[in-house]
Structures are given as C-alpha cells and as structure tokens.
C-alpha cells in the first residue's frame with residue numbers, strides 16, 4: 001500500500017505547507033508546523049472531517065427542534081456530575097491527568113458499569129490484556145461484559161469499532177495510538193492529532209460515545225496539540241495530591257453541561273470510591289486555634305465546599321521577598337498584598353508570604369480573596385482568627401469587599417458543619433437569618449481586618 005503524502009499543518013491556524021519550516025507561512029507563528037497526512041483526493045475519500053457536525057441544508061434556527069441529548073449515565077455519580085448527567089451519544093470526552101492518578105482505574109470502573117447496559121469496548125494501548133484483567137480483579141468489578149482490545153494501531157481500532165459497534169469506547173491512551181498513514185512516531189503531535197480526528201469522526205458518524213485518556217505535560221496541560229481540545233466535546237482533568245487519597249475530577253470544557261462542576265473520589269485498596277459529601281474534606285482539624293489559618297467556603301458548581309487556607313508570613317533574609325502559593329493563583333496574591341498595603345495599612349515588602357490551600361485542592365474563584373488576606377494578617381500578627389469563623393468574599397483594588405454567588409448556600413453549609421460566625425461581603429448579607437450562624441457583613445477590607453483583630 002502506498003503511503004499517504006504528508007503535509008505540514010500549523011497547530012495554531014491550521015494552515016498548510018508542503019515542507020517543514022520554522023515559521024508558519026499563514027499566521028507567522030513559530031515552530032507550529034507538524035506533519036499530518038495529506039487529505040485524501042476529493043471524490044474517493046471525500047473530506048476527512050465530514051460528519052463532524054453533520055453537513056446539511058440551511059434552515060431557520062427557529063425550525064430546528066431543540067431536544068435534549070439522550071444521556072447514558074455511567075452510574076458513577078461523581079463522574080456523571082462533571083459530565084453533565086452522563087455520556088452523550090457520539091460525544092467525545094478527553095480526560096487528562098498525571099500518571100498514576102487513577103485514570104485507567106476510573107475508566108475501567110465506569111466501563112464495567114456501562115457494560116451492564118450497553119456494549120462497551122476498552123482499547124488498551126498502554127497495558128496488556130493481562131494487566132487490565134488483573135486490575136479488574138483487584139477492583140472486584142464485574143468486567144465480564146467489557147470487551148477488551150489491546151491495540152495501538154488506529155486502522156485496526158477503526159475496524160474493531162466497525163465490527164463490534166459499541167455504544168461506548170474507551171481509548172487508553174490517545175498518545176499511544178499511531179496511524180500507519182503517517183511516518184512520525186506514536187505520541188508525536190501529528191499522530192495524536194490525526195488519531196483523535198479520525199476517532200472523533202467515527203464517534204460522530206456511528207453515535208458511539210468515546211472517552212480518550214490523555215497524558216499531561218509537566219506543566220499540567222494536556223500533551224499534544226491544542227487543537228485536541230477544540231476537536232472533542234468535553235475536556236476533563238483528573239487531579240489530586242498523590243500523597244492523599246482524594247482525587248478530583250473537573251470539567252474544563254463541556255459542550256453538554258456546565259464546566260464548574262467537580263466530582264470527588266477517594267482512592268482505596270479496591271479502586272475509586274465516590275465521596276458524595278465532600279464539604280468537610282479540606283479542613284485540617286487543629287486542636288487549638290492557630291495563627292495563619294482561615295476557613296473559607298468555596299462553591300464548586302452546585303456544591304459548597306469548606307477549605308482551610310493557610311498563610312505563613314516570615315521576615316525576608318536578603319534579596320527579593322518571596323510570594324508563593326499552592327492551590328491558589330500567584331498573581332492574585334501579589335495583588336492582595338498591594339491592596340492590604342494601600343487600604344489596610346499593612347506593609348509586607350520585607351516579608352516572605354506563603355499561602356496554601358489544604359488537601360491539594362485548587363481554588364480558582366476570586367471569592368477566596370478575603371480568606372487569603374485574613375490568613376495573611378493573622379500570620380503577620382501571630383494571632384489566631386476568632387474560632388469557628390468562616391470567610392468568603394472577593395477583594396477589589398479599591399479595597400472594597402465584593403459579593404460572591406450563592407452566598408446563602410455557603411452560609412447554610414458552614415452552619416451545618418458547626419461554624420458559628422461568618423465574615424461575608426455586605427452584599428451577601430442574607431435577607432433571612434440562617435439558622436445557627438452569626439453573619440458579620442463587611443463593606444471594606446479594613447472592616448474585616450479590624451474585626452479579626454478584636
């Protein structure tokens with residue numbers, strides 16, 4: 001069989017060039033050209049991307065029947081939560097995460113449950129059939145109905161998909177596949193892109209829901225071309241501190257659901273166990289009140305979550321003061337320190353500041369600002385914050401404390417876990433009293449700092 005001709009495609013703009021060069025001739029980006037298979041001649045093979053969204057006639061939007069996507073729940077509640085209720089027919093999910101975090105474990109558990117309802121094909125490119133079987137035994141899942149294919153060649157996988165017509169296919173992992181139409185090595189950008197594009201096309205045409213497992217780079221982004229994220233319908237990240245047993249799964253992009261949902265699992269001896277009530281997971285239980293610790297209520301999708309934030313302020317010895325965050329945004333810390341200086345009169349230019357979110361959780365919402373600032377103030381003064389207090393609120397550059405979403409729910413959750421006071425933005429003051437919790441509403445950062453110093 002003659003090899004298909006190669007062309008070089010830009011990962012930024014998609015422009016093509018006949019041979020490799022350092023700069024894309026179309027968008028002038030550097031080092032973005034990668035080898036791809038040339039499109040098959042028109043007529044014979046048609047458009048390789050045909051069927052991605054289904055070609056069709058021009059119609060008035062009003063005439064299109066808007067029906068809900070039929071969902072296929074994986075019956076792992078926490079997984080379904082991030083998927084938006086389950087897998088969608090023909091939908092493609094990409095799930096990324098560090099090696100050893102538990103991606104294969106999660107997908108094998110999900111596959112076993114799905115196989116009870118519909119035909120499932122598990123393509124294992126990383127592990128042999130024996131290894132997968134061993135894992136299934138360890139997990140004590142009923143994997144009898146899961147069809148397994150240890151294979152890395154795209155063309156054979158396509159053939160298996162065509163013969164077995166599964167409702168769900170798991171690809172573990174997309175980086176191990178290669179297409180014999182390309183000359184580059186498995187795992188190269190060109191191969192990953194080509195295999196993902198081909199499989200996505202199969203998913204759209206056959207209605208098979210596909211889940212790709214993807215590796216991440218050292219920086220934590222999915223390895224391979226950015227176009228991968230555009231190609232698929234849903235991008236999930238599986239994360240967690242490998243030193244603790246908790247694993248979080250989050251949606252980064254979801255054409256079929258919300259992106260701020262989070263699923264929580266615990267890794268046990270027998271696989272992943274769902275944690276359906278994680279709100280108190282990220283609290284460390286100090287025996288006495290300690291300086292530099294502040295409990296915040298964050299909102300993950302539809303669920304409030306209590307997280308302890310810790311700050312350590314220490315004199316700088318020579319050189320630039322250090323600003324370090326774990327689980328929070330570094331730039332945001334620099335900004336909060338400037339606000340603290342200008343609007344609360346606390347100077348930290350000769351102090352190192354370290355901030356940590358307990359339990360390996362990552363907080364992206366600005367609603368953490370007030371808690372971060374109070375933890376810093378508490379460490380600076382070496383005085384614990386008043387006991388049984390929770391905090392939330394965004395801090396603005398003018399020193400104002402801005403409201404967050406779903407304040408009422410956050411208060412209720414805090415009350416449920418035995419907190420008696422909450423320092424919250426004035427605009428989040430509840431209209432009706434929340435049973436069991438005293439609300440301290442603040443308008444400015446300085447009000448909160450003064451209150452904490454009482």
Ligand code: TYD
Nearest residue numbers: 099100101102103104105267268269270271
């Ligand atoms: P795995 O699913 O192979 O990770 P990934 O596919 O993301 O690379 O999980 C590997 C880790 O999980 C491994 O270090 C062992 C641990 N593990 C358990 O603790 N309990 C179990 O039941 C299983 C199957 C794995």
Ligand code: MG
Nearest residue numbers: 103104126172
């Ligand atoms: Mg694996």
